[in-house]
Structures are given as structure tokens and as C-alpha cells.
Amino acid sequence: xxxxxxxxxxxxxxxxxxxxxxxxxxxxxxxxxxxxxxxxxxxxxxxxxxxxxxxxxxxxxxxxxxxxxxxxxxxxxxxxxxxxxxxxxxxxxxxxxxxxxxxxxxxxxxxxxxxxxxxxxxxxxxxxxxxxxxxxxxxxxxxxxxxxxxxxxxxxxxxxxxxxxxxxxxxxxxxxxxxxxxxxxxxxxxxxxxxxxxxxxxxxxxxxxxxxxxxxxxxxxxxxxxxxxxxxxxxxxxxxxxxxxxxxxxxxxxxxxxxxxxxxxxxxxxxxxxxxxxxxxxxxxxxxxxxxxxxxxxxxxxxxxxxxxxxxxxxxxxxxxxxxxxxxxxxxxxxxx
Amino acid sequence: xxxxxxxxxxxxxxxxxxxxxxxxxxxxxxxxxxxxxxxxxxxxxxxxxxxxxxxxxxxxxxxxxxxxxxxxxxxxxxxxxxxxxxxxxxxxxxxxxxxxxxxxxxxxxxxxxxxxxxxxxxxxxxxxxxxxxxxxxxxxxxxxxxxxxxxxxxxxxxxxxxxxxxxxxxxxxxxxxxxxxxxxxxxxxxxxxxxxxxxxxxxxxxxxxxxxxxxxxxxxxxxxxxxxxxxxxxxxxxxxxxxxxxxxxxxxxxxxxxxxxxxxxxxxxxxxxxxxxxxxxxxxxxxxxxxxxxxxxxxxxxxxxxxxxxxxxxxxxxxxxxxxxxxxxxxxxxxxx
DNA sequence: AATCATTCGGAAAAGCTTTTCCGATTCACG
DNA sequence: CGTGAATCGGAAAAGCTTTTCCGAATGATT
Numbered sequence: 001x002x003x004x005x006x007x008x009x010x011x012x013x014x015x016x017x018x019x020x021x022x023x024x025x026x027x028x029x030x031x032x033x034x035x036x037x038x039x040x041x042x043x044x045x046x047x048x049x050x051x052x053x054x055x056x057x058x059x060x061x062x063x064x065x066x067x068x069x070x071x072x073x074x075x076x077x078x079x080x081x082x083x084x085x086x087x088x089x090x091x092x093x094x095x096x097x098x099x100x101x102x103x104x105x106x107x108x109x110x111x112x113x114x115x116x117x118x119x120x121x122x123x124x125x126x127x128x129x130x131x132x133x134x135x136x137x138x139x140x141x142x143x144x145x146x147x148x149x150x151x152x153x154x155x156x157x158x159x160x161x162x163x164x165x166x167x168x169x170x171x172x173x174x175x176x177x178x179x180x181x182x183x184x185x186x187x188x189x190x191x192x193x194x195x196x197x198x199x200x201x202x203x204x205x206x207x208x209x210x211x212x213x214x215x216x217x218x219x220x221x222x223x224x225x226x227x228x229x230x231x232x233x234x235x236x237x238x239x240x241x242x243x244x245x246x247x248x249x250x251x252x253x254x255x256x257x258x259x260x261x262x263x264x265x266x267x268x269x270x271x272x273x274x275x276x277x278x279x280x281x282x283x284x285x286x287x288x289x290x291x292x293x294x295x296x297x298x299x300x301x302x303x304x305x306x307x308x309x310x311x312x313x314x315x316x317x318x319x320x321x322x323x324x325x326x327x328x329x330x331x332x333x334x335x336x337x
Numbered sequence: 338x339x340x341x342x343x344x345x346x347x348x349x350x351x352x353x354x355x356x357x358x359x360x361x362x363x364x365x366x367x368x369x370x371x372x373x374x375x376x377x378x379x380x381x382x383x384x385x386x387x388x389x390x391x392x393x394x395x396x397x398x399x400x401x402x403x404x405x406x407x408x409x410x411x412x413x414x415x416x417x418x419x420x421x422x423x424x425x426x427x428x429x430x431x432x433x434x435x436x437x438x439x440x441x442x443x444x445x446x447x448x449x450x451x452x453x454x455x456x457x458x459x460x461x462x463x464x465x466x467x468x469x470x471x472x473x474x475x476x477x478x479x480x481x482x483x484x485x486x487x488x489x490x491x492x493x494x495x496x497x498x499x500x501x502x503x504x505x506x507x508x509x510x511x512x513x514x515x516x517x518x519x520x521x522x523x524x525x526x527x528x529x530x531x532x533x534x535x536x537x538x539x540x541x542x543x544x545x546x547x548x549x550x551x552x553x554x555x556x557x558x559x560x561x562x563x564x565x566x567x568x569x570x571x572x573x574x575x576x577x578x579x580x581x582x583x584x585x586x587x588x589x590x591x592x593x594x595x596x597x598x599x600x601x602x603x604x605x606x607x608x609x610x611x612x613x614x615x616x617x618x619x620x621x622x623x624x625x626x627x628x629x630x631x632x633x634x635x636x637x638x639x640x641x642x643x644x645x646x647x648x649x650x651x652x653x654x655x656x657x658x659x660x661x662x663x664x665x666x667x668x669x670x671x672x673x674x
Numbered sequence: 675a676a677t678c679a680t681t682c683g684g685a686a687a688a689g690c691t692t693t694t695c696c697g698a699t700t701c702a703c704g
Numbered sequence: 705c706g707t708g709a710a711t712c713g714g715a716a717a718a719g720c721t722t723t724t725c726c727g728a729a730t731g732a733t734t
Binding site: 057 | 395404406408413420431438439451561588
């Protein structure tokens with residue numbers, strides 16, 4: 001350690017000296033081990049406090065063979081999905097005395113590999129991969145051995161990998177059932193690109209909720225408001241119009257609502273609209289505000305934290321779990337009183 | 338180290354044994370030090386590769402007194418501003434052999450304090466604070482001593498703190514000058530809450546660009562599309578309407594554009610509109626697409642990385658620097674041919 | 675006075691890596 | 705043959721912390 005360069009200029013040896021005890025006694029006092037008088041412990045604690053002593057985690061980790069650190073690797077360059085997940089993770093890991101550090105690979109495999117390398121060098125106790133789409137991703141280009149690894153809002157090509165995801169299909173069922181409960185009988189589904197697994201699952205949830213599916217009411221396009229506008233225009237041009245639209249995400253839903261407004265269609269009176277993601281930037285700015293499905297990403301993060309802790313403690317975890325989503329009704333489906 | 342638990346099951350001692358050399362020789366070979374025959378070095382490198390050896394960063398950092406790690410502490414729970422900054426930082430720090438790890442405090446001072454504590458325990462070589470608004474923030478509740486600390490897109494109550502920020506005022510000048518260059522003569526400014534420093538600076542840039550300022554053309558409100566809509570409605574109700582509107586951010590601008598459309602005002606023909614932030618979620622979805630001012634956050638991150646490296650190497654850095662923004666013209670100000 | 679219990683000191687060892695230093699060996703050259 | 709250079713081994717030390725073990729000192733009890 002270069003002295004005077006960092007806030008941690010004092011070692012345990014300094015604390016011991018300051019407290020007038022031996023090095024071993026100082027350690028025992030701070031770690032509540034050994035048989036020391038309370039007076040001796042207090043003396044050491046006071047000395048440590050006065051010196052602003054902070055144990056050197058590096059030395060501790062080296063000695064105990066565990067760093068109590070977890071790395072989170074994300075390829076979500078916008079942070080939209082990762083941040084709530086991280087928040088939930090951090091809460092749970094912190095309660096277990098584990099620090100969480102994130103690296104953002106920005107969808108660059110080389111960068112990701114490098115991050116893994118760095119985290120392994122730091123001897124993290126586990127790794128979590130997450131991103132901005134839940135489809136399978138390539139196995140990392142480094143052997144991870146028995147290190148606990150968990151995919152959250154993400155999956156792996158590796159068979160048996162432990163994965164935790166929102167229940168897209170269930171969420172879509174919620175949305176469709178909500179529209180049905182409102183008496184809607186002709187529900188369209190405007191969604192994203194077919195190569196997203198989430199798109200397929202949401203579509204499956206929609207289809208499973210209907211007694212009869214009309215393929216002409218299912219439209220795929222890009223994740224954008226513009227696509228929502230175009231799709232709505234197409235639906236309006238049909239001989240028989242839908243009386244509700246379940247959009248694959250909130251951006252598409254926003255576009256749909258805008259096109260309906262442009263065409264003097266009243267939402268939800270004439271056509272109800274519900275999105276997916278519960279992205280407040282979209283739901284709140286839309287006119288009327290969007291009903292949506294929340295993926296509960298923070299809860300997903302909490303569940304992931306608990307799961308990883310179990311893995312770190314030696315339990316075996318594998319396979320994919322899906323956590324339920326939540327319906328968030330707003331004025332785009334529920335008329336305001 | 339608990340064996341078989343992690344990918345790093347081999348120590349340098351194992352590599353030496355595998356290569357049939359001494360521990361010291363193995364170290365010298367991997368670190369390109371000492372006087373070894375190339376043949377000996379190659380033998381050690383091969384052994385290390387075969388065993389998948391990765392040096393223990395903890396032991397290295399302990400020995401050399403430097404961790405080559407930097408902590409990034411953000412209070413931006415959405416990641417919108419932090420992610421591009423992080424990307425720029427990571428690029429520059431990586432080139433200098435330094436790892437970057439992020440903790441997200443989600444605007445909770447207790448959580449932030451805890452993160453600082455964790456990072457200090459890991460003996461980071463420097464700390465970077467960033468967030469979602471650039472105003473002064475309280476001094477962290479922990480003494481950081483001489484540890485290099487840099488505020489990026491953020492400022493500190495601590496006098497002389499090193500800060501790096503986008504040039505809000507300059508960006509506002511760019512936006513206003515752009516409108517002037519298009520022949521606009523009556524430019525309004527619809528912006529965010531007065532308690533944001535960025536709001537005050539952007540207003541100052543706007544005012545400085547005009548030979549004559551009409552206070553009635555400056556409206557403050559919340560950061561939302563709804564406020565943009567309301568403000569536009571107010572401006573349209575004025576005896577003399579503006580022929581251009583400079584919005585404090587893209588969300589407000591989006592709202593303005595929508596209200597103009599609702600009132601059959603053609604953008605940019607009748608009234609040109611420019612935003613700030615260049616947030617693609619807004620700029621691209623708007624009709625027409627929004628001209629905006631980009632804060633160059635990735636570049637800010639790169640500059641911050643370079644600055645922090647200098648600080649880590651012992652140079653003194655203090656005070657606030659501002660990096661220029663970039664004008665991004667789109668159809669909301671420039672008519673499409 | 676002797677014995678036992680409590681408390682602490684301090685030495686040693688371990689974790690892993692780097693670096694230095696000294697000694698030993700081998701080979702080449704004068 | 706003697707000397708010097710190149711090469712490597714291996715021991716030691718350092719970084720910081722934790723833990724164990726044994727010995728020493730003190731106070732209380734018999």
C-alpha cells in the first residue's frame with residue numbers, strides 16, 4: 001500500500017498499537033472472537049474508529065478464501081432492464097454481506113470476455129448475466145468451472161444453465177384476460193420481431209387466452225412507436241375493426257394510441273389498448289395513460305439474489321424459472337369515472 | 338481458496354510445478370522480468386495456459402499496493418445518463434489496464450455510503466460519482482482522504498472537487514443559434530424546474546444568444562411531455578405567437594410537438610422545435626423527428642477516464658470542466674426536401 | 675502457598691504473489 | 705585450467721489479515 005495515497009492508511013497493526021494491545025488481540029476484538037474482556041474490545045473498537053480503520057478486503061479475502069463479491073455482467077447499453085434487476089439483487093446480496101459490482105459489456109463479446117476475466121481475477125463468489133433481451137446468448141468464451149453462474153432476464157446456450165425470467169406468456173394472459181373481462185370480443189395483437197423469444201411467448205399467451213384466434217389480427221414489426229402507428233392504421237382499414245389491441249410493448253402501444261387519436265378513435269371507448277413492460281416514460285406520457293404489464297424486474301432481482309446465495313452455499317440450481325408479471329390498469333383500458 | 342469451487346483452482350506454485358521450474362522462475366516468466374531463456378519462459382506460459390491459470394488479483398494487489406480498479410457510483414436509477422458515461426470510461430480505463438466496477442445507489446444516501454465502504458475495502462485506486470442530475474450533491478458521509486475522486490455529470494458540495502460536466506450553456510447557445518440561423522425571430526424557451534442547475538444554464542445560453550429577451554417567452558415546469566403540451570398551448574394563446582421553441586429537454590419538446598400537431602400547427606414550417614439530450618426514444622418517435630442537442634456523454638466518460646488516470650498517477654486535478662455539446666438537426670427544425 | 679481460571683502477548687503459519695539475493699551449475703572464452 | 709557470464713533454484717521477505725497455540729501474568733479460591 002502506498003501511504004498517504006488512500007483513505008486506508010492504517011493497518012490492523014496500527015490499530016493494535018494505538019489501542020495498546022497485540023495484533024492478535026486487535027483482530028479478535030474486531031471479529032468478536034477469542035476470549036477478551038469487554039473493556040479490551042471497546043478499547044480496540046475505539047482505536048479503530050479514531051483511526052478510521054477499514055480492514056483490507058483483499059487480505060481478508062485471500063485468507064478466508066472467499067471474496068463475498070458477486071459480479072453482474074450486462075449487455076443492456078441503456079440500463080432500462082438492468083437497473084431494476086440490479087436494485088433487487090443488491091438489496092438481497094447486501095443483506096447476506098455480499099457486494100455487487102456491475103460491468104456493462106454494451107453487447108460487445110470481447111468486452112464481455114474481458115469483464116469476466118477481470119471478475120474472475122478478483123475471485124468473485126458468483127456471476128450473474130443479464131441484458132436487454134431474454135433470448136439465448138452464446139456461452140461465455142471462458143471456462144467458469146464450478147463458479148455459481150445465474151442468468152437473469154437472460155438465457156444461455158449452455159444446457160442446464162440456471163435462468164430466471166419474467167413469465168412473458170403469463171403476462172400476456174393477464175393482458176388478454178383483462179381485455180376480455182372488459183367485454184372486448186375482437187382483440188388484436190400488435191407486437192415485435194418474430195426472432196425475439198419474448199415476442200413468441202407473449203403471442204402464445206394471447207392466443208391461449210382466446211377461444212378463437214384470427215391470424216389477421218396478429219401483426220409483427222419492429223419495437224417502435226412508428227410500427228404501432230402503422231399497425232393501428234392497418235387494423236382500422238379492416239372490414240371489421242378490433243375493439244381492443246394488446247401491444248407487445250409500451251412503445252408499440254404508444255404508437256397505436258397516437259394513430260387512434262389521429263383517426264378520432266376514442267380510447268378506450270372505441271378501442272382499448274394495453275401495452276407490456278410498464279415503462280413509465282411511455283405509459284405516463286401516452287394520452288390516455290397506458291394500461292400495461294409489469295415484469296416485476298426488481299422482484300426478479302431479489303429472487304435472483306436469493307438463488308445465487310444458495311448456489312454460493314453449495315446448493316445446485318439449474319433450469320429455467322419464470323416469475324409472474326403484474327397487470328397495471330390505466331385509462332387506456334379502464335374508463336376514468 | 339476453497340478448491341473445486343471456482344475456476345481458479347491453480348496457483349502460481351502449480352504452474353511452476355507443471356512447468357518444472359521454481360516458483361520464482363514461474364513468476365519472472367509470466368511477468369517478463371528476470372533473466373530467463375526464452376525457452377524457459379515459453380515453457381511456463383504453456384503450463385499456465387494448459388492449467389487455465391489466472392493470477393490471483395487479490396494477492397497481486399496486496400503485494401503491489403495498487404488494485405488497478407476504479408469504482409463508479411451512480412444514483413441514476415434508470416441508467417439513461419450513466420450508461421454512455423460508463424462506456425466511455427471503461428474504454429479508456431481498460432486501455433490503461435484498469436477495471437471499472439459500478440454500484441448503483443438508486444438515490445439512497447445510505448446505500449451510497451455502503452457502496453463507498455465496499456469499494457474502499459476493495460482498495461480501489463479511484464472513485465467516480467455520477468448520477469442523473471448535475472447539481473451539487475452532499476459530500477459522501479465517509480472520509481476519502483487523498484483517494485482520487487472525480488464527479489462526472491455531477492458536482493459536489495466539497496470546494497475544489499474535480500468535476501466534469503457537459504456544457505449546458507454552450508449547448509443552449511447551439512440550439513438557439515440554430516433557430517436564429519433558420520431565420521426564426523421569436524423564440525420561446527420551455528424548460529424544466531428552476532431548481533435544476535442545468536435548467537438555469539440552458540436558460541442562460543438561450544438568453545445570451547438573443548439580442549432581446551422577452552420574459553413572457555420563458556416557461557418553467559416539470560420534466561414531462563405533459564408540461565410540454567401545456568406550455569405549447571399557452572404559447573399558442575399569446576397575442577403574438579413564437580416562430581420557434583427551444584425546449585429544455587426532449588421529453589418537453591415531444592410534448593410541444595404533439596400539442597402543435599393537435600392545433601394544426603405545422604412543424605417546422607409554422608413553428609420550429611428543438612429539444613435537448615438527444616434521447617433517441619424521444620427524438621425518433623416524435624412527428625416530425627426532433628432536432629436536439631447531444632451532451633456527448635460517451636466522450637465525457639472518455640475524458641473522465643483520462644482525467645482520473647492522471648489523478649491516480651499523482652497529478653492534481655480540481656475544479657469544474659465542461660465539455661461541448663453537439664447540435665443534431667432533424668426534421669423538427671430543418672424542413673425535409 | 676499452591677492451584678485454577680481468565681486474559682493477553684506474541685510467535686508462527688496460512689492464504690498468493692512478487693522480488694531480491696546468494697549460491698550453484700554450466701558453458702564459453704582466454 | 706581459471707574466470708566470467710548466463711541461467712536457474714530456492715530461501716526469505718513483504719504486503720494484510722486471521723487463527724491457533726503455548727507461555728506468562730494476574731487474581732481468586734482452597
